[in-house]
Amino acid sequence: MFGIISSTSFAGTLVINTDTSDAAPKEAFEYIIKKFEEENPDVTVKWNVFDHEGYKQSIRNFLNTDPPDVANWYAGNRMLPFVRAGLFEDVSDIWKDSGWVDGNLSENMEHAKKSMTIGGKQWGIPYTYYQWGVYYRKDLFTANGISVPTTWDDFVAACATLKAAGITPITIGSKYLWTTAGVFDYLNLRTNGYEFHMDLTLGKVPYTDPKVQAVFDKWDELVKPGYFLENHAALSWQEALTPMVNGEAAMYVMGNFAVAPLKEAGLRDSNLGFFQFPEITPGIPMAEEAPTDTVHIPSKAKNKTDAKRFLIFMSRADVQEEINKILGQLPINKNSSVKKGDPFLAAGLNMLNNAYAMAQFYDRDAPAQMASEGMKGFQEYMSNPDRRQKILERLEKVRQKVYK
Amino acid sequence: MFPTPIHQRPIINQYIYKIFLPISLIIWLIPIFGILMTSIRGLGDITAGNMWGTPSEFLLFSNLHDVFTNTPMIKYTLNSFKVTIPTMLGAVALSCMTGFALANYKFRTNLIIFFIFIAGNFVPFQILMIPVRDLTFKIGLYNTITGLVLFHVAFQTGFCTLFMRNFIKALPQELIEAARMDGASEFRIFWKIILPLTRPAIAALCVLIFTFIWNDYFWATVLIQGDHAMPITAGLKSLNGQWITAYHLLSTGSIVAAIPPVIMFFLMQKHFIAGLTLGATKG
Numbered sequence: 129m130f131g132i133i134s135s136t137s138f139a140g141t142l143v144i145n146t147d148t149s150d151a152a153p154k155e156a157f158e159y160i161i162k163k164f165e166e167e168n169p170d171v172t173v174k175w176n177v178f179d180h181e182g183y184k185q186s187i188r189n190f191l192n193t194d195p196p197d198v199a200n201w202y203a204g205n206r207m208l209p210f211v212r213a214g215l216f217e218d219v220s221d222i223w224k225d226s227g228w229v230d231g232n233l234s235e236n237m238e239h240a241k242k243s244m245t246i247g248g249k250q251w252g253i254p255y256t257y258y259q260w261g262v263y264y265r266k267d268l269f270t271a272n273g274i275s276v277p278t279t280w281d282d283f284v285a286a287c288a289t290l291k292a293a294g295i296t297p298i299t300i301g302s303k304y305l306w307t308t309a310g311v312f313d314y315l316n317l318r319t320n321g322y323e324f325h326m327d328l329t330l331g332k333v334p335y336t337d338p339k340v341q342a343v344f345d346k347w348d349e350l351v352k353p354g355y356f357l358e359n360h361a362a363l364s365w366q367e368a369l370t371p372m373v374n375g376e377a378a379m380y381v382m383g384n385f386a387v388a389p390l391k392e393a394g395l396r397d398s399n400l401g402f403f404q405f406p407e408i409t410p411g412i413p414m415a416e417e418a419p420t421d422t423v424h425i426p427s428k429a430k431n432k433t434d435a436k437r438f439l440i441f442m443s444r445a446d447v448q449e450e451i452n453k454i455l456g457q458l459p460i461n462k463n464s465s466v467k468k469g470d471p472f473l474a475a476g477l478n479m480l481n482n483a484y485a486m487a488q489f490y491d492r493d494a495p496a497q498m499a500s501e502g503m504k505g506f507q508e509y510m511s512n513p514d515r516r517q518k519i520l521e522r523l524e525k526v527r528q529k530v531y532k
Numbered sequence: 533m534f535p536t537p538i539h540q541r542p543i544i545n546q547y548i549y550k551i552f553l554p555i556s557l558i559i560w561l562i563p564i565f566g567i568l569m570t571s572i573r574g575l576g577d578i579t580a581g582n583m584w585g586t587p588s589e590f591l592l593f594s595n596l597h598d599v600f601t602n603t604p605m606i607k608y609t610l611n612s613f614k615v616t617i618p619t620m621l622g623a624v625a626l627s628c629m630t631g632f633a634l635a636n637y638k639f640r641t642n643l644i645i646f647f648i649f650i651a652g653n654f655v656p657f658q659i660l661m662i663p664v665r666d667l668t669f670k671i672g673l674y675n676t677i678t679g680l681v682l683f684h685v686a687f688q689t690g691f692c693t694l695f696m697r698n699f700i701k702a703l704p705q706e707l708i709e710a711a712r713m714d715g716a717s718e719f720r721i722f723w724k725i726i727l728p729l730t731r732p733a734i735a736a737l738c739v740l741i742f743t744f745i746w747n748d749y750f751w752a753t754v755l756i757q758g759d760h761a762m763p764i765t766a767g768l769k770s771l772n773g774q775w776i777t778a779y780h781l782l783s784t785g786s787i788v789a790a791i792p793p794v795i796m797f798f799l800m801q802k803h804f805i806a807g808l809t810l811g812a813t814k815g
Contacts, residue, residue: 389579392575
């Protein structure tokens with residue numbers, strides 16, 4: 129937090145609050161704000177950077193008491209409480225009106241529209257996301273005669289082959305819990321589909337539902353034969369990279385941020401690969417896990433005209449391209465391209481541009497209390513799959529309490 | 533004399549001592565050695581699981597460069613000095629006066645006041661976290677160096693008073709009485725007689741308080757939110773990336789953060805040890 133947020137804003141001043149306290153996101157915003165000011169010399173931007181963690185608390189305060197003109201936040205159910213409380217401005221007109229931008233926004237960001245839509249309206253503009261999927265050791269796959277699995281049966285068979293060869297099929301570090309949610313989300317998205325996953329994270333479906341049981345049946349197929357790294361509960365996600373670097377583990381269900389440390393530790397494009405989480409129930413449209421960062425206009429903003437100009441600016445293909453070059457992530461606008469020569473970004477871009485919908489990750493889609501209990505449950509299940517029934521019953525109790 | 537010097541002990545004890553001293557020393561130093569080793573590695577080594585082996589690259593200088601360029605580390609260091617030095621001066625100055633008063637003047641509430649100073653030391657500061665945060669917030673000093681300094685001064689004065697009072701109490705009373713007979717004012721006695729005599733205690737206190745406050749992490753994270761006032765101990769966490777725990781940079785940064793108190797310790801080693809034992813044997 130840099131000093132006190134000014135409550136005085138005169139015409140032509142655009143106040144932007146962001147949680148971009150980490151180096152790369154900060155640099156990205158520095159860049160776009162400078163570019164925006166160059167293109168719009170009549171607007172002066174006043175930018176407040178908040179600490180990433182503290183922002184979650186601060187935004188509740190400032191949206192009510194001292195709203196900026198633009199604030200960054202996250203898509204999907206994370207923005208639901210603010211939309212319900214009437215704190216975010218409806219920006220459906222930006223999404224509808226092709227005259228706002230170079231081309232049609234709804235078309236260019238169609239695949240991300242679902243996660244920006246609540247009650248049939250759009251509440252913000254997404255500007256960056258990154259893919260989740262399976263990162264794997266190409267050389268270990270080749271050595272064991274495995275090709276990239278596209279169906280669940282192939283995937284389980286690949287795990288069996290690797291296990292028989294003395295290689296841990298899937299590494300995971302569940303010390304901080306959230307990694308388990310990545311696996312759960314994908315199993316649920318593939319077994320039951322995006323709509324069911326959203327219903328579950330919105331608290332509309334009990335955790336004891338047969339469809340949730342079906343997810344855990346699939347999970348059983350991986351956990352019971354010991355396809356996950358054995359001592360996962362003792363390791364952070366980062367520490368669980370080590371077996372993969374050393375060739376003792378072959379796959380990791382992870383976000384694209386895992387690529388940088390893996391490469392730094394010596395893996396190359398020749399032995400590190402990425403594939404989409406395989407299909408489980410045939411015919412269910414493939415939704416992906418892609419946590420999306422967004423910009424919004426608080427409904428009490430003072431300078432909505434310039435705020436809208438900024439949102440339109442942020443949706444532009446060229447701007448998204450530049451932001452994401454700095455972030456090392458993916459642009460949402462289909463007309464943007466990514467850094468050449470990065471097969472992981474290229475694969476992710478291709479996968480997400482064709483995705484049916486975007487889930488935001490369990491701890492963003494579900495409310496904080498549910499998410500924290502849920503992830504504890506997932507971790508406990510992965511260590512003791514026999515307790516599954518008890519865990520699900522406990523989560524159901526939490527659900528009834530949280531979504532009252 | 534207690535404890536008995538080792539060379540007066542039975543020969544077998546002397547051997548046990550000679551064997552176990554280096555062993556326990558090594559065990560004691562392993563974490564520091566680990567930090568030193570990690571500070572010259574790259575993240576690649578750490579991800580590959582090479583924690584204790586030979587570093588594949590010598591990256592101390594590049595790590596140092598990253599520590600100072602990726603984050604406002606110089607600002608954090610300056611902030612640390614801005615917090616530590618005023619606290620040291622404030623707490624020591626106050627406690628010289630309180631110590632003098634409590635040691636020399638006989639008044640009814642003397643002991644009670646003294647006990648209140650001491651009692652402050654026994655309150656675990658986690659209990660104070662929320663009230664202190666609220667207090668500084670209401671005074672308008674939340675998230676400022678002044679707020680942090682004032683709190684540290686208040687909290688450290690308790691210990692310092694105990695220390696100074698006991699030290700002054702042990703000075704020969706005749707000196708003070710002689711001065712009074714000669715017609716010196718109380719302030720003059722304090723300034724011309726007590727202060728020069730307590731110089732070793734003041735030096736020892738300064739060193740102790742400097743290290744205490746420099747190494748404070750808890751209050752820095754409770755009372756400070758922004759880079760503008762963040763001291764180095766709490767600022768180290770900004771070395772982490774968005775996703776990655778940068779163990780190599782954290783180690784390098786920790787070493788940088790440890791340098792001032794270590795220098796202070798070596799320069800004032802004599803006073804430091806005197807300080808630790810002074811309070812223990814007198815009073």
